[in-house]
Amino acid sequence: MQGNMPFQCSKCGKTLEKHECYEHQGKVFCEDCYMDILSPPKACDPWAVHSAQTFLKGKDKLSTLTHLQLNIVNYIKGRGEATIEEMVENLNLTEGELRREFAVLRHMEILKATKKGEKIFYILF
Numbered sequence: 340m341q342g343n344m345p346f347q348c349s350k351c352g353k354t355l356e357k358h359e360c361y362e363h364q365g366k367v368f369c370e371d372c373y374m375d376i377l378s379p380p381k382a383c384d385p386w387a388v389h390s391a392q393t394f395l396k397g398k399d400k401l402s403t404l405t406h407l408q409l410n411i412v413n414y415i416k417g418r419g420e421a422t423i424e425e426m427v428e429n430l431n432l433t434e435g436e437l438r439r440e441f442a443v444l445r446h447m448e449i450l451k452a453t454k455k456g457e458k459i460f461y462i463l464f
């Protein structure tokens with residue numbers, strides 16, 4: 340029913356000859372846009388995918404940590420586990436400071452505590 344009306348790509352607005360038209364879901368597209376629609380790049384937003392994945396792994400959160408918190412996380416990461424006493428000694432922090440930072444890190448699901456015998460070890464979440 341379009342008669343001699345020029346066709347127009349619904350995406351980029353390019354004017355099309357009838358033979359240049361590609362139809363998809365009731366809309367007309369030029370060849371380029373049609374190809375775009377049919378085969379969107381696999382990782383159309385690799386950065387978003389990447390950050391979603393790292394967020395799920397809890398690593399993206401590290402960028403929001405304070406220097407002090409990072410020290411604690413890196414220390415534990417390096418050892419696999421650490422006790423408060425050990426960190427007091429090696430990180431030059433008081434037990435109070437460590438416990439306060441640890442509460443934040445645990446809330447962020449970066450670190451957690453695990454009990455081994457009588458000792459509490461802090462490990463990566």
Ligand SMILES: [Zn+2]
Nearest residue numbers: 348351369372
């Ligand atoms: Zn187009």
